Amino acid sequence: MTVTIQPTGISPADVLAVARGDAKVVLAPATLAAMATSRSIVDDIEADGRPVYGVSTGFGALANTFVAPERRAELQHALIRSHAAGIGAPMPREVVRAMMLLRVRSLALGHSGVRPLVAEALVDLLNHEVTPWVPEHGSLGASGDLAPLAHCALVLLGDGWVLGPDGQRQPAADALRRAGLAPVELAAKEGLALINGTDGMLGMLLLAIHDAAHLFTMADVTAALAIEAMLGSDRPFLPELHAIRPHPGQGVSATNIHRLLQHSAVMDSHRDDVAHAVQDAYSMRCAPQVAGAARDTLDFVRTVAGRELLSVVDNPVVLPDGRVESTGNFHGAPLGFAADFLAIAAAEVGAIAERRVDRLLDVTRSRDLPAFLSPDAGVNSGLMIAQYTAAGIVAENRRLAAPASVDSLPTSGMQEDHVSMGWAATKKLRTVLDNLTSLLAVELLSAVRGLQLRAPLTPSPAGRAAIAALGGAIGEPGPDVFLAPLIETAREVVATATLRATVEQEIGELN
Incomplete structure (x- = not known):
């Protein structure tokens, strides 16, 4: 090219x-x-x-x-x-x-x-x-x-x-x-x-926009798999419920999750069960509201970056009429604000994913799954410490979500007496997104293990694709194994397009 x-x-x-x-x-x-x-x-x-x-x-x-x-x-x-x-x-x-x-x-x-x-x-x-x-x-x-x-x-x-x-x-x-x-x-x-x-911060922001768009779609996938594994309901994701609160991103995420949960024997097994919960927990039921708000934030950031790509940010600038004028167009505030906003949104997408992981592992809330998704809990700890890892990453993302763009320090003998910190904002945004990849990996691993434990019930096409993508690495539920390589494998599956492409072959394009 x-x-x-x-x-x-x-x-x-x-x-x-x-x-x-x-x-x-x-x-x-x-x-x-x-x-x-x-x-x-x-x-x-x-x-x-x-x-x-x-x-x-x-x-x-x-x-x-x-x-x-x-x-x-x-x-x-x-x-x-x-x-x-x-x-x-x-x-x-x-x-x-x-x-x-x-x-x-x-x-x-x-x-x-x-x-x-x-x-x-x-x-x-x-x-x-x-x-x-x-x-x-x-x-x-x-x-x-x-x-x-x-x-x-x-x-x-x-x-x-x-x-x-x-x-x-x-x-x-x-x-x-x-x-x-x-x-x-x-x-x-x-x-x-x-x-x-602003070329450095704009470059990082454009790379982050691309990565965030993929990860927000993968967040819908891992959320749907976790909801399926926990015998959650697909009714909160019906399109008519989101049409009455018309935030665009929310509607997109709800549509994704609803489609991902169809054609599942796991979902069908409890659809008419009177003992089934009337309402799922917020981390399940409100997944589109959080991920959708993140999508809308991403749309705003994409608009800001698009404007910057059209902008003259040099100083001084040479005008066609022969004038050379000093400007402030190099100031990175638009990019710094946008990066900080997207970091906040991405951090929350990861935070709600960790809450679903915690529910999957808790025997009192996972709807009959074994403790920590281990068939022999006690001698074995299952995915207990994977949730510790996720919790630690959520805590780091909360720190990174604190805005850099409010932290101006004067320089150059007070000539440059207000600075944008846009480089810091975009750099830490990339770290937040890398951390989000890890959080979704832990959710994917936990959801796949949960779906395996629902056998002989057959999961959704997305569930089957996820089990196929990870199954060779994680094997069947059983005694504890060295967990770090499994999380790394799940990270690779989340970060790349393979699982998404496989799912889309079955149910059509995700947004």
Whole structure:
């Protein structure tokens, strides 16, 4: 696959293709032309000798310091070196690739005043799979992701580090040489244009949106399996009950769960049983209300990210009429707020899943399943400690759901006196979603074990597919086994599309 960058921008699918699929990147001729036009305006300003921020002045609190023409290239290189001040473990390769692509996108919009060769150099890094080493700490979302983007730009200069094949850092100069690439000499404005913007936090948010959409559907699957295993009712998920509270996501989740529970001998076994509970517990009956609210939150976040993909986030910006104006478009508040909101929603999807796990394992509430889903409880502990693991993860997600975007700290001699913390918000969102994967894995494992213990009753098509997906790893109910590998297997099933695809072959597409 090849992603062609037009002067109108790119799509979320393009970001995923480059970040995770190693798609090649091409700059459209119209993009090169737009950048050349923008650059000509900067060249004219240089010729006039006017003091313009980022072209002939220092940066941040040094914005009033005039820089002589003969030192402006030096200024751009010094900017990159001084701002590449991050520390900590490297960011994942997919995040760095997304960030670089989005920086190319920003330059391609034709408001940054850089020569086309600067964008082409970033494209060369992507296409030769040269991935800068970007430390996890350094960005406050002020002027965007200055430090992370500076670590990317530093590689263009033949300096800094890259991620080696073994995950260790290697000198960038060696990586460029192996790829047949030459370092870039920056001109006026270009260093600033490489590091001002929201590309890191936007890249992480786009990846998170994709992951959250899949996990929220899988949350409907694992909820339905747990409800089935606990002899729950499918009546709370009837469409007419959700039409009278028309939150879109709630209706989608309810429809998914209702369809997943059909054609099940387990469900049929108690449908007309007078002893059956009139109302299921909230963690069962209210599954669509929680997961659906998370879906609606995701829709809001998707809208915010879509707007940002159309946005010029550089500073200063070069306008077609020749003006160069300072802006605040690099401020990451829209992305930070959205990421915090989605982290809250995802944390609650995991929290309600853990409550269903607890019910499945509790002999007083699981409707005749053995304690901790062990046929020989006492000598054996069954899935007791898997619920401990889930509870610990829920507690961590509650901490991570505390918003980062309210935690502003002033920097740059009070010039940057309010920052977004958008990088922190999007980074912790990814952790919350990874934790949600684990929580749904524990629910899937518990629900499958519960359905196995309902034999000889035949479960729903979704239940049969889940048993087939996990059965080879977990075996039949029996004596205790080493549990961690089973949870890892369940994580893989939740994270990938295989189980969902199998279920959809039986009951049609899930939303």
